[in-house]
Amino acid sequence: xxxxxxxxxxxxxxxxxxxxxxxxxxxxxxxxxxxxxxxxxxxxxxxxxxxxxxxxxxxxxxxxxxxxxxxxxxxxxxxxxxxxxxxxxxxxxxxxxxxxxxxxxxxxxxxxxxxxxxxxxxxxxxxxxxxxxxxxxxxxxxxxxxxxxx
Numbered sequence: 687x688x689x690x691x692x693x694x695x696x697x698x699x700x701x702x703x704x705x706x707x708x709x710x711x712x713x714x715x716x717x718x719x720x721x722x723x724x725x726x727x728x729x730x731x732x733x734x735x736x737x738x739x740x741x742x743x744x745x746x747x748x749x750x751x752x753x754x755x756x757x758x759x760x761x762x763x764x765x766x767x768x769x770x771x772x773x774x775x776x777x778x779x780x781x782x783x784x785x786x787x788x789x790x791x792x793x794x795x796x797x798x799x800x801x802x803x804x805x806x807x808x809x810x811x812x813x814x815x816x817x818x819x820x821x822x823x824x825x826x827x828x829x830x831x832x833x834x835x836x
Contacts, residue, residue: 687745689786692720692735701737704744708769716749716767729753729766734790738782746770746779750787755822756802756830763791765801765833784812784833791835801831809833 692701698720705717716735719725726733730752738745747769754764765787770779791799801809802822806829810816814831822828 687738687740687782689736689738689782692737692747700742701739701744704742705747707744707771709772710769712767713747713769716747729764730762733763735767736783736786738779744771745774746783748780748783748787750790750799754800754802755824756800756820756828757823759820761800761830763796763799765799768801768803778811780808781812787833788835797835799833799835801833802828803831804828 692698695701702717702720705713705720708714708717719728720735725735729749733749733751735747735749737747747767749764749766751764751766752762754766756764765783768780768783787799791797800817801814802820803809809831812833814833817830817832819827820830
């Protein structure tokens with residue numbers, strides 16, 4: 687198993703097909719952004735889609751992006767669109783994603799990353815701390831967590 691960046695892959699169509707298997711609306715939205723070529727417009731030019739893969743199978747994915755669904759804000763970067771396919775849940779694959787995010791963040795001298803979510807109890811397992819509640823771009827309250835990069 688390895689974590690790849692969608693944009694560095696020469697098999698983008700395959701990974702789009704895999705991404706489309708997700709039953710989550712946010713994942714379908716991400717699929718649309720990638721398919722239409724509007725991803726960078728939505729989340730910033732330095733953003734990435736990180737994907738743990740096992741051969742041809744997509745296990746999990748997330749974005750590591752300049753912007754997410756809390757806008758406008760000076761907080762950046764954001765971890766978003768976090769998803770693990772049901773058959774792979776319970777194996778802490780999100781931890782692999784956070785390991786890769788930590789590596790990238792250190793390379794870019796980033797000391798904190800943010801997560802906007804309605805989940806409670808998930809991100810704490812990976813060292814994230816609740817920071818505040820902010821409204822997302824749809825006006826709904828969202829919990830904002832921070833993960834310190836050490």
